[in-house]
Amino acid sequence: MGLAKTEMFTDQQNKIALFAKVFGHPARVSILQHLFKIDSCVCGDLVNEIGLAQPTISQHLKELKHLGLIKGNVEGTSVCYCIDKENWIVMKTIMSEFLNQDITKTQDCC
Amino acid sequence: MGLAKTEMFTDQQNKIALFAKVFGHPARVSILQHLFKIDSCVCGDLVNEIGLAQPTISQHLKELKHLGLIKGNVEGTSVCYCIDKENWIVMKTIMSEFLNQDITKTQDCC
DNA sequence: TTCATTAATCGTATTATTGCAATAAACAAA
DNA sequence: TTTGTTTATTGCAATAATACGATTAATGAA
DSSP states (O other): OOOOOGGGSOHHHHHHHHHHHHTSSHHHHHHHHHHHHSOSOBOTTHHHHSOSOHHHHHHHHHHHHHTTSEEEEEETTEEEEEEOHHHHHHHHHHHHHHHTOOOSSOOOOO | OOOOOGGGSOHHHHHHHHHHHHTSSHHHHHHHHHHHHSOSOBOTTHHHHSOSOHHHHHHHHHHHHHTTSEEEEEETTEEEEEEOHHHHHHHHHHHHHHHTOOOSSOOOOO
C-alpha cells in the first residue's frame, strides 16, 4: 500500500525513521556535508556543486528544512542555508542512542 | 523520476544513504531494537511483537539481511535472526563519521 | 506418507519519492 | 517601471517502497 503504518510504533521509533529517511538520499547527504565543509553559509551554488537541477535541489533543501536540520536566510535574491546546530545535536542524540545499543550483551545467532 | 542518481555521488555518500534508508522505516527500527533487547536470538515472533503481517515482516527482514545488519539461522521450521555484530560496527563507524561532523567550526546563518 | 507449522516468494494494489520543465515570486539594478 | 537574477512552486512522468492475500517451500511430527 506504500503507506507506513506509523501508528503502531513508538514516537521514538518514528522519529528515528524520519531522521533516517531524510539521510536516505545521497543528494541530501551531500548537501549537509557541503554545509559543514563551507563553514560560512552557502547559497544556491549547491546547484553547481551537486549536479542536479535547481528545482530538485530546492526540494531536497525543503525537506531538510522541514525536519529542522538546516535553516535559510534570504539575502537579496539569493537564500543562504546553514546547519541548524541546536536541532542537529538533538537529532544526533536520538540517532546515537539507536546506533550505540549495547552490542556486547547480544549473543550470536542461536 | 523516482530514481536516485547515485552515479553523481561518492561511494561514501551512497553508503550512508543506503544505511540510512534501511533505518527509514519504523518497522525495521523496531525489529532491530527487539533483536538488541532479546539478547538470545529471535525467530518469527517478530510478527506478533510488531503488528504487521508475516510477508511484510519477512520482507523487512530481507532488506536488513541484504545490507548485512542481521543474519538468520534456520532452526527446524522457524528461522532465528540476530544482529550481525561485525557489520553493525562497520555501519556505526560510517554513520558516526557523518553525524559527528564538527559543528563548532560552522558559523551560524550569514 | 500425510498433516501441521513456519517462513519465503509471488503478484498486485496503493502510496511515496525523485527529477525536472515550466512558471511564478521576490528582489536588485538600471 | 522594466529587466535580469535567484529561488520556490506547480504539474507531471517514472520509479521505488509498503503492505498483504495467496501460494510455495521446507521441515518436524504423527
